[in-house]
Amino acid sequence: MNTLPLTRDDVVRITQEIWGSMLSIDLLPVESACHEDEACVVGCVQIVGAWKGAIRLDLSQALATKAAAALTGIQPAKVTPDEVRDAAGELANITAGSVKVLLPAPSHLSLPVVADGKDYKVRIRGGRRLLQAAFDHSGEGLLVTILERAGFLESLD
Secondary structure (H helix, E strand, O other), X not given: OOOOOOOHHHHHHHHHHHHHHHHOOOOEEEOOOOOOOOOEXXXXXXXXXXXXXXXXXXXXXHHHHHHHHHHHOOOHXXXXXXXXXXXXXXXXXXXXXXXXXXXOOOEEEOOOEEEEEOOOOOOOOOOEEEEEEEEEEOOEEEEEEEEEOOOHHHHOO
């Protein structure tokens, strides 16, 4: 159950504003994105403080490349894998910062963590999915997940 002053509609609005204003990429909310059998890029930023959790962005490889091209101002064909990973991390960081404003204070952001490919797992220890919003842009997917780490730090005592 979501006990935070944050809704799926907030996540949709924040994500569409970031992608539209920064990248000129229009995202359409959909039911699902990023299929398990295709290469994806994951950017994740943890939030600690009055609220503990993480913001995770799962992007299709093609959408991540397009986002990197928009952020760097170069053609998608010339974007390097490092630029794609940097873009995913930066977008996760910007999204986390925008979400953090709606969460209980004080809170702090971690550095972004990025994984890419087909054969990997990204896990937030003690995390449970709180909210999720999927998007499509020209057949390419983005999944934004808000994870909560309820009880994680207390269990380490």
